[in-house]
Amino acid sequence: MINSAGLLDELLSLGIEHEVEHHQPIFTMADSDALELSLDGMRCKNLLLRDRKGKHYLLMTTAEKSVDLSRLSQALGSGRLSLASPERLFVLLGVRPGALSPLALVNDTERQVELILDEDLGTASHYVLHPLDNGISVQLSSAALQRFLIGIQHHARWVAIAARS
Template sequence: MDASSAFQDSLPVSSDALLAQLTEWGLNYRLHEHAPLRTVEDSKAVEDQFMVPGENALRVKNLYLRDKKKRNYLVTLEQNREIDLKGLGAALGVGNLSFGSPDRLMQNLGIRPGAVSPLAMINGVNNDVRFFMDAAAQEAEVIYMHPLVNDRTVAMTQADVMAFCERIGCEVTWLP
């Protein structure tokens, strides 16, 4: 199974259910459907199709990480930000980090590789996943991310993303 909406019914929370929940909570989003995007490069190839010119938007990349004590982290960064896992571990104060396995990703965030997103914290909060977000998100008007599948992208205002986090009880730790 891949991370597209064709298999969303096998997820703990489907993309459709997530979008319905966002609507029920009064959180606004613009939904864009597209071919499955697996990498930042894939995303860059199609983002012009749905980006609004002049919009102060943050396009993100997301990392599901674990430390040696088997603690889980979701780290959301501006898509062009360079990553040094050793430096990131030091910045988070957690030591060495490594990427979590696809099985652990499903177990802890309820998604498959290629669909990692802040919205996966709807599952992560119940599994003690800590959420870190690039401080650049504080300056963005809109944040683009996957709604648990990689053939859809939602654009949400930064305020609505923060309201989502508050609604699900997710603490956001800002990364400078």
């Protein structure tokens, strides 16, 4: 499994421009909201989900959205969804809770996790993501994130994500 230093090297080897900022580790969206960064970009909520059949999804959505998992499972055509355990998060993607982002897919060499991007993220020019470590943030343009996913041969599905009412 690649660590954060290896991931940052991978971004450089793929020619992907990015900015890096080190900070105190954060574990929740509330921690993220309180964190002052010099990096510009949309901060996102990332969840590793699992359906009853054992299929895994990495969902990236807006920070403030409370996701309706029942409606999401219908949109994905999957069984009932639940949050994957911290142990499964580490085994599949090599990260601990608080450090999840689409960048962790660099460790999904067996393509066990499908990336689901909320259509509400489509207007963002830049994202602020954790590079496998919740004490580091990187700024990537939306085009750079797409180049990264292509570089690691991982694709994303854009879905309209319903908020819980």
